[in-house]
Amino acid sequence: MILLGLTGSIGMGKSTVAAMLREAGVPVFDADAEVRAMQAAGGAALPAIEEAFPGTTGLDGLDRLKLGQAVFGNTEALAKLEAIMHPRVRAVQEAFMAGNAAEPIVALDIPLLFEKGGSKGVHATMVVSAPAEVQRARVLARPGMTVEKFEAILAQQLPDADKRARADFVIDTGVSIADTRAAVHRIVDCLRLHGVDKCRDA
Template sequence: MNTSSKRNNKPLLVGLTGGIGSGKSTVARLFVALGVPVFQSDEEARQITDTDGTVRKAITDAFGEVYNGSVLNRQLMAEKVFNNPNALKQLNAIVHPAVGKKFAQWVEQHHSFPVLLKEAAILIESGAHVGVDQIILVKADEQTRIQRVMKRNGWTEDEVRSRMSRQLSDSEKEAYADFVITNNEEPLIPQVIAILEQLKSPA
């Protein structure tokens, strides 16, 4: 892929992804600290489901009353799509286009930056990877990821493994990645700086 800092005077769009517990959000914060704007797809999706009337109506029409007042009942929604690929696909078909529209607007607002990052847990699974120029994968050992999520979310190991099973494995994601950041005990900052230097360097 093209690694020049801009494409026809447009920002280089870089996808940042990683499985649950990989430390993707930590890496995103490091890029922000280095002056790179980051679009947080998962957070945008949460906001859209709560504030976008069209999305709310589509979700309610498809799944029934899953809102507590103005806020999506995410636990109930998760139960409806858990182990139900068709329901999950239906939900994604409602939410992802709205997130994509928001991302396009965000890119336009940040067009003066040489590099923009799009952070998304299911960047590849959702097909959103086709809209970026480069992909960075954050990976970590399975047991490390499990322990992180159990500690952070208070989940059981089975709950974490169930969530992991619905995402592509690191090895599957690596086939799409231009850069890989390993986040076990390795220092992250040198890896992030090295990648950013390559992204900003001329072809």
């Protein structure tokens, strides 16, 4: 099995590329989706979050605004939250990988793949990228997004140029959907036939 680490900064189109990988027959583990599920009503992480950050959860699940206020700009609080979430997400990820052990390629969709050292645990990395002006327009069009929030998120992420430099494969989403899809399928087909090393150099 080839473990492919999928990542990209906010607004680069990572979810779109993840969907294209699934179209190509590659199982994709979505770390963000697992986090949301664990923090939704009845979610597995809610009791621990409430204990660590009283008043941030309720019958409807996590109150993201309250939790955001508790951890934003507070490295100690953020580390406490990560200590709650990361082991739980890792356990689900390992179960996902075990369930797909017979697949030739499995993708792990992890937003902070490089920032948190996750790239060391995969065989190859795929970075989703787009021109900065395209990224900015996409993100600022999101409901509730502000320039300040966007810049704060960017500050927590490795610059796009650095991610591209570290990537085994770069997928450009600043082009047509058809061109992006063709690039994804070309890489998947190559990996299935030839493995990481030959495709990386192709």
